[in-house]
Amino acid sequence: MHELQSQHVSVYYGPQRVLEDITLDVSARTVTALIGPSGCGKSTFLRLFNRMNDFIPDCRHEGHVLIHGQDIYAPEVVVEELRKRVGMVFQRPNPFPKSIYDNVTYGLVLQGVRTKAVLDAAVEQALRQAALWDEVKDKLTQSALALSGGQQQRLCIARVLAVEPQILLMDEPASALDPISTAKIEELLYELKKDYTILIVTHNMQQAGRVSDKTAFFNYGRLIEYDDTRILFTQPRHEQTQNYITGRFG
Numbered sequence: 025m026h027e028l029q030s031q032h033v034s035v036y037y038g039p040q041r042v043l044e045d046i047t048l049d050v051s052a053r054t055v056t057a058l059i060g061p062s063g064c065g066k067s068t069f070l071r072l073f074n075r076m077n078d079f080i081p082d083c084r085h086e087g088h089v090l091i092h093g094q095d096i097y098a099p100e101v102v103v104e105e106l107r108k109r110v111g112m113v114f115q116r117p118n119p120f121p122k123s124i125y126d127n128v129t130y131g132l133v134l135q136g137v138r139t140k141a142v143l144d145a146a147v148e149q150a151l152r153q154a155a156l157w158d159e160v161k162d163k164l165t166q167s168a169l170a171l172s173g174g175q176q177q178r179l180c181i182a183r184v185l186a187v188e189p190q191i192l193l194m195d196e197p198a199s200a201l202d203p204i205s206t207a208k209i210e211e212l213l214y215e216l217k218k219d220y221t222i223l224i225v226t227h228n229m230q231q232a233g234r235v236s237d238k239t240a241f242f243n244y245g246r247l248i249e250y251d252d253t254r255i256l257f258t259q260p261r262h263e264q265t266q267n268y269i270t271g272r273f274g
């Protein structure tokens with residue numbers, strides 16, 4: 025069974041349709057890159073999977089969005105439970121103005137976990153998974169805001185991982201980072217896909233080529249092409265894809 029499915033999904037902001045009839049299946053434990061020119065609807069598509077678009081007034085969709093075959097917009101779905109299963113990392117690192125430790129434990133504390141040994145273990149595990157443990161293990165009580173941008177972004181990834189989601193949505197997670205931090209995030213994706221299904225929006229073609237198994241190319245709200253990354257970047261079937269990946273527009 026597919027982990028994520030979008031079946032004939034169209035999305036509207038008020039009267040404006042920004043995604044049109046998107047059908048796409050994503051397998052478990054893969055990285056899928058969403059690419060396309062600015063404004064083509066990548067972030068809107070990403071946000072369907074944790075129902076973040078629910079926060080936007082006048083945003084509505086048609087069609088079905090499924091996780092493990094279940095329609096996540098069905099009335100019986102508890103959105104808070106859904107968001108625990110589907111973590112999200114944003115373009116700019118957004119740590120809370122709290123200690124490194126408190127950032128990582130934030131979600132668990134909200135869930136009612138209070139046992140220090142459990143929280144300690146979760147902090148170490150999440151920071152190791154996010155490839156940050158060695159850099160911060162001696163300063164867990166220091167403010168997260170004192171970390172570098174790249175470290176802050178890995179901390180935000182650790183914060184998401186601590187609540188043990190199954191799916192990670194990443195909206196240009198490396199766009200605000202320097203090349204070394206970007207390389208660390210890319211290495212991390214490679215490790216994380218052993219356990220998680222990852223959707224990542226990126227404007228960086230090389231990055232999409234390096235990190236993803238599948239790539240979906242969007243243009244003007246339509247899914248133009250979706251294929252193995254290797255094929256999409258070397259033998260695209262559509263002229264629009266060819267023009268985009270070779271830098272002729274976007």
Ligand SMILES: Nc1ncnc2c1ncn2[C@@H]1O[C@H](COP(=O)(O)OP(=O)(O)OP(=O)(O)O)[C@@H](O)[C@H]1O
Pocket residue numbers: 037042060061062063064065066067068069080
């Ligand atoms: N909150 C909103 N209200 C109204 N229109 C919106 C809203 N958010 C996005 N849009 C519009 O929906 C379309 C798709 O936007 P979206 O942010 O999903 O595109 P994107 O491909 O992620 O763009 P970018 O690469 O620039 O981040 C755009 O035309 C945008 O102006």
